[in-house]
Amino acid sequence: MQIELTLNGRPCKAEVTPDTRLLEFVRQQGCASVKCGCETSNCGLCTVWLDEKPVLSCSVLAVRANGHKVTTLEGLQAQAAEFGAFLADEGAEQCGYCSPGFIMNVLAMEKELKQPTEEEIQQYLAGNLCRCSGYQGQLRAIHRYLNRKQEENHE
Amino acid sequence: MFSAKQYLLAQSLEEAYVANQKRTATIVGGMCWLKMGKRQMQTLIDLSALGLDEIAVTKEGFSIGAMVSLRQLETHKELNQAFCNAFAKALSPIVGVQFRNCATVGGSVWGRFGFSDVITLLLALDAQVELYPSGVIALEDFIKMPYDNQILVRILIPHNSKPVAVQSHRNTATDFPVLVVAASVEQDGTLRMTVGARPQKAVAVPASLSLSDADLNNHLETALDKIPFEKNMRAGKEFRRHLASVLLKRAIAQLKEEQSHAN
Ligand SMILES: Cc1cc2nc3c(=O)[nH]c(=O)nc-3n(C[C@H](O)[C@H](O)[C@H](O)COP(=O)(O)OP(=O)(O)OC[C@H]3O[C@@H](n4cnc5c(N)ncnc54)[C@H](O)[C@@H]3O)c2cc1C
Ligand code: FES
Numbered sequence: 001m002q003i004e005l006t007l008n009g010r011p012c013k014a015e016v017t018p019d020t021r022l023l024e025f026v027r028q029q030g031c032a033s034v035k036c037g038c039e040t041s042n043c044g045l046c047t048v049w050l051d052e053k054p055v056l057s058c059s060v061l062a063v064r065a066n067g068h069k070v071t072t073l074e075g076l077q078a079q080a081a082e083f084g085a086f087l088a089d090e091g092a093e094q095c096g097y098c099s100p101g102f103i104m105n106v107l108a109m110e111k112e113l114k115q116p117t118e119e120e121i122q123q124y125l126a127g128n129l130c131r132c133s134g135y136q137g138q139l140r141a142i143h144r145y146l147n148r149k150q151e152e153n154h155e
Numbered sequence: 156m157f158s159a160k161q162y163l164l165a166q167s168l169e170e171a172y173v174a175n176q177k178r179t180a181t182i183v184g185g186m187c188w189l190k191m192g193k194r195q196m197q198t199l200i201d202l203s204a205l206g207l208d209e210i211a212v213t214k215e216g217f218s219i220g221a222m223v224s225l226r227q228l229e230t231h232k233e234l235n236q237a238f239c240n241a242f243a244k245a246l247s248p249i250v251g252v253q254f255r256n257c258a259t260v261g262g263s264v265w266g267r268f269g270f271s272d273v274i275t276l277l278l279a280l281d282a283q284v285e286l287y288p289s290g291v292i293a294l295e296d297f298i299k300m301p302y303d304n305q306i307l308v309r310i311l312i313p314h315n316s317k318p319v320a321v322q323s324h325r326n327t328a329t330d331f332p333v334l335v336v337a338a339s340v341e342q343d344g345t346l347r348m349t350v351g352a353r354p355q356k357a358v359a360v361p362a363s364l365s366l367s368d369a370d371l372n373n374h375l376e377t378a379l380d381k382i383p384f385e386k387n388m389r390a391g392k393e394f395r396r397h398l399a400s401v402l403l404k405r406a407i408a409q410l411k412e413e414q415s416h417a418n
């Protein structure tokens with residue numbers, strides 16, 4: 001069946017089978033940042049935005065995206081690079097495998113929560129697993145990233 | 156992951172119901188549970204076009220469409236104001252935000268999962284389930300019913316507000332709960348308490364106890380002794396029995412605090 005959607009700001013029309021997941025669909029469309037890290041909807045690596053909301057692309061049917069807007073890391077290069085620099089500065093990335101899904105969810109959190117507390121940040125990001133780090137570097141990077149405007153004003 | 160050959164975006168409940176009578180057809184809610192299976196299906200039935208993704212405030216209470224996501228319940232202002240923030244508290248430990256943006260309340264209740272945080276809370280709020288075509292039934296009865304081929308249309312909460320508290324314990328964040336409890340207070344001060352993830356399906360505590368009972372703790376222990384607890388890979392039976400008492404006492408303390416604020 002045919003679906004029509006907006007993928008990273010561009011109109012996109014394609015044939016999919018009823019059981020194709022959004023994960024495989026966006027990868028077929030060249031969005032290789034989106035990966036499958038588990039079989040149980042637990043790891044968060046496959047995070048994309050469906051109409052601005054972060055979802056697990058492994059747990060959404062491609063047909064459900066028909067008529068909607070899908071955003072992957074490929075469509076957020078500038079924001080990803082900006083936050084990525086904070087991650088690198090804090091030494092938060094080790095193997096980097098978890099980063100695409102993690103960055104998508106941090107950027108979603110930035111849009112949804114105004115001045116989140118530490119607890120709110122941890123809760124928002126609980127569904128993004130990282131096997132290498134202890135999450136401390138990521139948390140430092142997030143705090144610095146969210147406060148970057150104030151940091152700039154101080155300099 | 157399952158496989159399917161056809162997709163039906165149902166235009167009416169009747170169309171979904173008729174299609175669902177075939178053994179090879181399945182309703183897709185959020186798909187989070189379904190995708191863990193490997194069933195080969197003929198037709199996927201999608202209820203997305205039926206406007207069931209809304210939470211309505213009604214004269215009697217709240218009406219929650221089957222396709223409402225767990226995240227919608229968790230962040231809905233009126234619902235959380237009416238029920239002491241219990242939806243936010245009960246649902247936020249479930250996996251992660253992205254997961255809760257996908258998983259639906261319809262799939263969660265239909266599944267009648269033993270580990271369900273969702274059902275334990277809804278049961279304490281005397282929720283009802285609207286089925287197509289058979290109509291409205293108490294959640295307490297629905298969870299005992301065998302699986303059939305009806306459609307779960309809505310969850311109804313017959314209160315505009317009710318003091319309620321939830322408590323759960325997990326071995327590790329985002330895992331299934333070891334135990335979940337909820338307690339609410341009726342207008343006459345009687346407590347309605349529920350225990351879920353025993354690990355079997357949630358049940359109501361079989362006793363009519365009052366929040367003002369001077370010997371509430373002892374009466375609670377006697378009532379909890381009547382509920383069966385079992386072991387599984389997450390915890391033993393004795394630990395669950397112990398937790399039930401600890402968590403319900405915390406929930407009761409929370410309710411007493413609510414009450415003192417309200418007075
Ligand atoms: C890894 C993982 C961890 C989880 N952890 C927790 C937890 O800690 N606490 C908790 O409470 N829950 C937990 N859950 C359960 C989860 O919250 C959902 O309840 C579950 O995914 C089902 O919801 P769904 O929308 O994904 O349903 P689906 O997977 O789409 O469907 C589930 C079943 O319900 C049927 N169905 C769906 N909607 C309807 C309808 N409207 N009418 C009739 N039948 C219908 C489907 O055919 C299917 O049989 C977990 C699930 C997973 C996969
Ligand atoms: S692949 Fe792990 S949550 Fe989607």
Ligand code: FES
Pocket residue numbers: 092093094095096097098099129130131132133
């Ligand atoms: S850096 Fe290796 S999984 Fe996160």
